[in-house]
Amino acid sequence: MAGTLTLPKAIKKPPVAILISGSGPQNRDAYLKPFNHKPFLVLADYLTKQGIAVLRYDDRGVGESQGKFKDATSFDFALDVEAAIHFLKTRNDIDTSKIGLLAIVKAG
Structure with missing residues (x-):
């Protein structure tokens, strides 16, 4: 799984x-080609800038993943989230007791 970790300065x-x-399937920026918009990049x-680090990653088979x-x-996608949490818990530059999940789904 490939992704980007953005840290506040x-x-x-x-x-x-x-x-x-x-x-x-979406990349780490959740790129919306028809609108040339990258909502996950904007949100990250x-x-x-508000002091929260952000990890975003490419879905399986997308981008560099x-x-x-x-x-x-669905179980595989849950395992991907679990792997992201495990990765973050190995780092010493974030508060590993404060890991949150933010899922965004388009419905219609």
Whole structure:
């Protein structure tokens, strides 16, 4: 799984939010081609400026992540979130007791 961890500059051990996509295969920026918009990049920038570190990652088979999105189950996606949490808990530059999940799903 490949992703980007954005850290605030002024805080030594910030809390961290993991951004989780939920509507089809998406890269770490949740790029919306028809609108040329990257909502996860914008959200990560905002949260980081508010003192919250942000981890966002490419879904399976998207961007730099390996695997096949179409073959993945809900359980596999839960394992991806668990792997992201495990990765963050190995770091000493964030507050590992303050890891939050932020899932955004498009519905319609």
